[in-house]
Amino acid sequence: MILRHLTIDSSEPYELARFWSAVTGWPLGDDDEPGDDEVLIEAPAPVPGLLFIRVPEAKTVKNRLHIDWMPDERTRDEEVDRLTALGAKLFEDHRTPDGLGWVTMQDPEGNEFCVERSTIERA
Incomplete structure (x- = not known):
């Protein structure tokens, strides 16, 4: 089994992916743009990428x-x-x-x- 992505729920996936891209230096996916419901930043192999997915609810408790x-x-x-x-x-x-x-x-x-x-x- 291979760990492909770490998926992070988000209210604004593109904006949060841009923050994490600046943090890590990893690029956003070529097709990702503002307003997308899914945005990937691609890590260097073999590190899994970070995938940001739009969800309707806000974060309310500590991450698990x-x-x-x-x-x-x-x-x-x-x-x-x-x-x-x-x-x-x-x-x-x-x-x-x-x-x-x-x-x-x-x-x-x-x-x-x-x-x-x-x-x-x-x-």
Whole structure:
């Protein structure tokens, strides 16, 4: 079995896909455009793409599944600053004085995701 996509419910799939495309650097599908009910951002193989699907209901509770990201070109704190500038919000800060920990953030539609220490900080 192959994991093909992670599917994320959305009220505005194109706009949310554009946010995640800016976060990851992964491109939107060639045929995707504003107003589409399904929008894919294509990850480099073998990573699954992120598929955004329009749903009528708004997000109301904590995600049952979320993505943990580990920056590879910036530190965790630099990445948190970059994501905030792109429109993400700080949700829970789990950083510790010794430099360990992670940050839980929310995308523009309130979906939680975590930013861990970077590959640089783990070296």
